[in-house]
Amino acid sequence: MPDIRYRTQSDRLPRWHFTLGVAVLITVSALAVGLPVADGKVTELSEHLAVYHGPINVGIVRDGPRALLIDCGDGTVTGALPKLGIKKVVQVVFTHHHRDQACGAYDLAAGGTRIGVPKAERELFANPTSYWNDEKKLWCVSASYRPSPLTLTEPLKVDEAYSDGDELTFGPAKIRVLDTPGHTNGAVSYLVEVDGKRVVFSGDCIYDEGQVWNVYSLQKGFAKGDRRIGAYHGFMGDRWRLVESLGRIKDLHPDMLVPSHGRLMSDPAKAINTLAVRFETCYENYVAISALRHYFPELFTDYAGRAGQMPIRPGVKPPDCLRHFGTTWMLVSKTGAALVMDAGSASVVERLKKMLDRGEIKSIDGLWVTHYHNDHTAGIGAFQREFDCPCFADRRLAEVLTKPAAWRLPCLANDPIRVDRRSEDGQSWQWHEFKLTAYNYPGQTLYHDALLVESGELRMFFVGDSHTMAGIDDYCAQNRNWLGRGVGFQYCISLIEKLRPTHIFNCHVADAFTFTPEEIRFMRKNLDRREKLLGELVPWDHANYGTDASWVRCHPYTQQVRPGERVRLGVVVTNHSTKPNTVRCRAVLPKALGPARTSWSKLDVPAKAEKPLPIEFDIPMGVPSGRYVVPIDVQYGQRNLPQFTEAIVDVK
Numbered sequence: 001m002p003d004i005r006y007r008t009q010s011d012r013l014p015r016w017h018f019t020l021g022v023a024v025l026i027t028v029s030a031l032a033v034g035l036p037v038a039d040g041k042v043t044e045l046s047e048h049l050a051v052y053h054g055p056i057n058v059g060i061v062r063d064g065p066r067a068l069l070i071d072c073g074d075g076t077v078t079g080a081l082p083k084l085g086i087k088k089v090v091q092v093v094f095t096h097h098h099r100d101q102a103c104g105a106y107d108l109a110a111g112g113t114r115i116g117v118p119k120a121e122r123e124l125f126a127n128p129t130s131y132w133n134d135e136k137k138l139w140c141v142s143a144s145y146r147p148s149p150l151t152l153t154e155p156l157k158v159d160e161a162y163s164d165g166d167e168l169t170f171g172p173a174k175i176r177v178l179d180t181p182g183h184t185n186g187a188v189s190y191l192v193e194v195d196g197k198r199v200v201f202s203g204d205c206i207y208d209e210g211q212v213w214n215v216y217s218l219q220k221g222f223a224k225g226d227r228r229i230g231a232y233h234g235f236m237g238d239r240w241r242l243v244e245s246l247g248r249i250k251d252l253h254p255d256m257l258v259p260s261h262g263r264l265m266s267d268p269a270k271a272i273n274t275l276a277v278r279f280e281t282c283y284e285n286y287v288a289i290s291a292l293r294h295y296f297p298e299l300f301t302d303y304a305g306r307a308g309q310m311p312i313r314p315g316v317k318p319p320d321c322l323r324h325f326g327t328t329w330m331l332v333s334k335t336g337a338a339l340v341m342d343a344g345s346a347s348v349v350e351r352l353k354k355m356l357d358r359g360e361i362k363s364i365d366g367l368w369v370t371h372y373h374n375d376h377t378a379g380i381g382a383f384q385r386e387f388d389c390p391c392f393a394d395r396r397l398a399e400v401l402t403k404p405a406a407w408r409l410p411c412l413a414n415d416p417i418r419v420d421r422r423s424e425d426g427q428s429w430q431w432h433e434f435k436l437t438a439y440n441y442p443g444q445t446l447y448h449d450a451l452l453v454e455s456g457e458l459r460m461f462f463v464g465d466s467h468t469m470a471g472i473d474d475y476c477a478q479n480r481n482w483l484g485r486g487v488g489f490q491y492c493i494s495l496i497e498k499l500r501p502t503h504i505f506n507c508h509v510a511d512a513f514t515f516t517p518e519e520i521r522f523m524r525k526n527l528d529r530r531e532k533l534l535g536e537l538v539p540w541d542h543a544n545y546g547t548d549a550s551w552v553r554c555h556p557y558t559q560q561v562r563p564g565e566r567v568r569l570g571v572v573v574t575n576h577s578t579k580p581n582t583v584r585c586r587a588v589l590p591k592a593l594g595p596a597r598t599s600w601s602k603l604d605v606p607a608k609a610e611k612p613l614p615i616e617f618d619i620p621m622g623v624p625s626g627r628y629v630v631p632i633d634v635q636y637g638q639r640n641l642p643q644f645t646e647a648i649v650d651v652k
């Protein structure tokens with residue numbers, strides 16, 4: 001066993017305050033609070049066409065007492081129909097499969113309303129259970145948002161499916177279907193021609209002039225020539241397709257655009273052009289300091305050498321005390337003892353055994369884990385079975401490593417990892433001739449750490465996957481890369497500025513590198529600008545609501561219970577605003593689990609803080625075993641967000 005003497009230093013957590021864990025969730029008596037009345041306003045566009053403004057905009061095409069709806073949202077639209085003289089909803093047609101578009105459809109379908117959906121998303125409406133029961137869509141997922149976790153949780157009877165060019169008539173209205181992928185793979189828009197007007201219902205293609213509802217749903221792989229990168233690397237990757245889709249809408253010269261989320265646009269061309277320009281500005285800013293340029297230079301040749309792009313300096317050879325293989329760095333002491341960082345596959349164990357056999361190293365003293373991605377952890381089980389030494393990781397990261405089922409994160413395997421020592425931010429200890437210091441490092445992912453290794457003149461900083469010599473690794477929105485001074489990469493580069501490492505190491509890169517003070521300033525300025533640019537691109541009061549797909553999440557995300565037991569979960573809300581916000585939540589229970597909804601719980605979340613709101617409900621005796629997906633209705637400030645997140649309950 002190594003000699004690990006912890007010296008406790010002051011906690012240097014980023015300014016943001018974390019309150020995690022289920023321990024705080026015991027008190028349940030949900031504060032039942034009144035539901036603020038949803039907007040509920042109706043805009044009549046013409047005699048036969050209206051828009052209901054609820055949590056989303058719902059199109060109402062009228063033919064006397066009958067109506068066809070475009071999307072139905074949470075279903076509250078039905079309360080507004082009698083005032084319009086509408087007695088029956090004959091049909092609903094959907095733009096895409098997200099729950100906020102369609103969660104109110106079950107009652108309509110039960111009442112005989114015909115359901116029409118985009119052909120490419122038919123299965124996600126009719127058979128979402130196969131998505132939810134597919135473990136491959138939950139674990140070790142390289143980017144988990146196509147299909148999105150906003151997929152319906154129970155099957156909906158589908159009567160018709162449409163694709164590009166299909167035409168429907170309803171009363172005097174002619175409705176043309178247009179494939180408009182981007183926000184989802186199979187999304188469509190509907191051009192409604194009636195009363196001399198041409199109105200496009202564009203789903204979530206665009207929110208308002210120059211804005212989209214969020215950025216994280218655009219996470220997708222893309223290709224250039226014969227080179228392609230996968231979804232994990234595709235931050236904003238589907239913006240091209242979305243802009244193409246919007247171009248097709250523009251070519252129809254509509255008088256008006258009606259988005260699902262957002263404001264009616266009476267100058268569609270201007271709204272779309274502004275969005276296309278903003279996308280390019282944001283992406284150019286993003287590429288300027290992206291670590292991707294190191295891995296895929298040929299995909300970014302258009303940007304290379306442009307003003308405002310950070311030049312890439314070549315790396316240098318690592319010091320002799322280090323070995324690199326796979327995603328592992330190994331520190332070797334003069335005594336022959338080795339400290340291993342990450343173990344991405346069982347072959348690491350074979351390699352280490354050979355090194356021991358050949359006398360290249362004398363002992364293995366410990367394993368340090370940089371983050372939870374399975375290309376860094378898949379060999380840890382085998383490592384721990386073979387070598388008797390402690391595994392250590394940052395306290396916050398250890399929460400993910402030891403209880404993966406409680407989280408939904410990209411590249412996370414559902415195999416708990418034993419962590420023997422949980423380091424606090426800034427804790428130092430001596431290991432042979434090296435002084436080691438552990439840090440929180442919310443870089444490549446929010447749950448990530450770094451290790452500073454000092455010896456003589458050497459200050460070697462192991463940052464997992466957070467940087468290459470090209471800059472920062474923030475290409476998977478689902479990793480939660482927060483923007484803002486004092487958080488995310490702004491925090492990380494400030495730490496580099498302070499620690500002045502002589503070498504920085506990435507697990508996937510054999511060469512060492514550093515950042516000069518000028519490069520740090522360049523990255524800081526770029527991130528300041530990005531916060532502003534992405535802030536303008538989304539209709540929230542901070543960019544992070546648009547890029548952080550988990551700003552409302554359930555913890556634990558999955559849990560196992562038996563019939564008769566109580567489900568306890570926290571809806572963890574991250575307030576990215578600079579002011580406090582009030583959040584209300586309730587669970588929407590699957591039919592088999594009893595009363596339709598829990599009562600509303602309410603919580604005030606301070607500015608720039610993450611807090612859990614407890615929700616509890618019982619699993620009745622006799623409930624068949626199986627997987628139940630429990631959506632959560634959320635009200636955040638003035639925003640009504642039906643079924644905005646979800647938890648998975650496996651009844652055994």
Ligand SMILES: [Zn+2]
Nearest residue numbers: 096098183204
């Ligand atoms: Zn959507």
Ligand SMILES: [Zn+2]
Nearest residue numbers: 371373444465
């Ligand atoms: Zn990684």
